[in-house]
Amino acid sequence: MKVLSVLTLTAALLVSPLLHAKTVSGVDVQEVLTIQSQELILNGAGVRSKFFMDLYVGSLYLPTPQDNLTAVLEQSVAVIRLNITSGMITSDKMVDAISEGFDAATNGDSSSIKAEITQFMGLFNAEIKQGDQFSFVLTKNEGVTSFKNEQPQGEVKGELFRQALIKIWLGDAPAQNSLKQSLLGL
Numbered sequence: 001m002k003v004l005s006v007l008t009l010t011a012a013l014l015v016s017p018l019l020h021a022k023t024v025s026g027v028d029v030q031e032v033l034t035i036q037s038q039e040l041i042l043n044g045a046g047v048r049s050k051f052f053m054d055l056y057v058g059s060l061y062l063p064t065p066q067d068n069l070t071a072v073l074e075q076s077v078a079v080i081r082l083n084i085t086s087g088m089i090t091s092d093k094m095v096d097a098i099s100e101g102f103d104a105a106t107n108g109d110s111s112s113i114k115a116e117i118t119q120f121m122g123l124f125n126a127e128i129k130q131g132d133q134f135s136f137v138l139t140k141n142e143g144v145t146s147f148k149n150e151q152p153q154g155e156v157k158g159e160l161f162r163q164a165l166i167k168i169w170l171g172d173a174p175a176q177n178s179l180k181q182s183l184l185g186l
Contacts, residue, residue, distance in 0.1 A: 027057040027083045034139055035077055038063060043072075046182025047085075048175060057083040058169060060183040067184050069170045074162055078138045080169060080183075087130040094124045101168035101175055116161035120144070123153045138162050 022029055022045065029045045040061035048055045061079040066072050102110050102117050111115055123146050135147040143157040144165055167174075174180040 005113040024057045024059075025054045025085055027085060029057065029059050029083075032131055033061045033079055035079060037060075038077060040077065040079055041065065044183040048082075048179050050179055053086060053088065055084070055086045055089055055154045057085055058179055058183060059083075059171075065185060067186060069167070071160075072166060072170055072184075074140070076140050078166070080136045080138065080166070082131070082134045084128060084132045084134075089122050089164075090130050091126065091131065095121050097164055098124070102164055104173035104175075105164045105167035105171045110164065112160065113161045113164055116143075116156050116158050117164075119154070120146070120156050120161070120165075123148070136165060138166060 006069070024045045025047045029042060031042050033040045040063055042059040043062045043065055043080040043097055045057060045059035047057055049178050060072070061081070062072065062075050063077065064075075066075065072078060098121065099117075102113075106113070126148070133147075133149055135150070139149070140162070141186045143155060143159070143162050145155045146153040169175055169183055
């Protein structure tokens with residue numbers, strides 16, 4: 001069943017309409033994704049930058065537009081997509097950034113999802129290069145399915161983990177406040 005689920009999600013990611021809502025930092029951001037036979041619309045997209053350098057374009061897709069974390073967490077399914085725009089991002093730097101993100105998202109206490117975080121970090125062992133795309137399909141009460149360049153990477157189960165991953169970008173201490181605002185369409 002899990003294999004079928006992943007294959008269905010892969011097919012859905014691959015056959016999404018090629019409608020582009022906008023171009024952000026040179027990345028064409030799709031207007032609509034179809035996941036689990038459900039159309040998700042672009043809620044918002046923006047740039048994650050550090051030291052005046054664009055690192056990636058992040059985008060958030062939801063069944064209906066939402067402008068706050070609580071409403072996003074209540075969605076049955078969501079997708080956070082990261083399009084890598086900088087050659088400065090490496091596997092090690094991505095792991096470090098996501099580790100910091102989980103620490104901030106859990107107010108410094110990620111012990112309850114330590115195993116899930118370790119499993120998730122394993123998805124970033126392969127080389128990361130400019131042009132790579134990561135898509136995280138976040139399914140309420142189930143967890144996260146991860147794709148790299150539209151190829152399935154793996155699944156991490158758990159609602160607490162799903163919520164913490166969303167909070168990396170949309171929580172009280174997001175990776176970047178301006179990106180959070182852009183993802184929420186504010």
